[in-house]
Amino acid sequence: MKMSTVFAGMLIGASVGHAQAQDSADDFVGYWKTAQGEGIVQLQRCPLYKNAPPTALCGVIVWDAEVNNPQRSTSLDCNRKVFEASKFDGGVWREGWAFDTRKRKFYSAKLRLKGGNLHVRAYVGSEINGETEIFTRVAEVPPGCADRKPESISVNGAGR
Numbered sequence: 001m002k003m004s005t006v007f008a009g010m011l012i013g014a015s016v017g018h019a020q021a022q023d024s025a026d027d028f029v030g031y032w033k034t035a036q037g038e039g040i041v042q043l044q045r046c047p048l049y050k051n052a053p054p055t056a057l058c059g060v061i062v063w064d065a066e067v068n069n070p071q072r073s074t075s076l077d078c079n080r081k082v083f084e085a086s087k088f089d090g091g092v093w094r095e096g097w098a099f100d101t102r103k104r105k106f107y108s109a110k111l112r113l114k115g116g117n118l119h120v121r122a123y124v125g126s127e128i129n130g131e132t133e134i135f136t137r138v139a140e141v142p143p144g145c146a147d148r149k150p151e152s153i154s155v156n157g158a159g160r
Helices: 008-012
Strands: 030-033 041-046 057-064 081-089 093-098 105-114 116-124 130-137
Touching: 041 081, 057 093, 081 105, 093 116
Parallel strands: none
Antiparallel strands: 030 041, 030 130, 041 057, 057 081, 081 093, 093 105, 105 116, 116 130
16 A cells, blocks of 8 residues: 555544543644554644644644655655644544545544544544544654655645
8 A cells, every 4th residue: 555545544444432531632733653554644733834724733744655665656645734623622623624645535524532542534524424544643753754845736725
């Protein structure tokens, strides 16, 4: 699997977990490895991103497992914005979207913390129509993406 399946993998899901009451908006900030281990997304507040409110949470791919593969068949997704949520309420980041890098489609999304893991729920229409991918927190990001620009137009959520 290529990194381009980072958010496509969200549609292979597990059940949605309920956020614990003690989780704060900033507990989500950090580095999160995808369920398949093919990429790492950095979640942080959005003031540096176009069209995002400064209180929002944004996710950017900061490591792609294919970054050092000279025979990769798809473009890298290094530094591509793939998530944004504008409201934190009841332990959940809401009013958000996720970008499926494989299908190049947007989905509505919510983020919850459960048992120290990040549960990203991507859906169309109603949350019941979605799936959840579970990300694990990591302390370090392997080298490779830091100096790379996205190889196609970066997603910024405009028009959503």
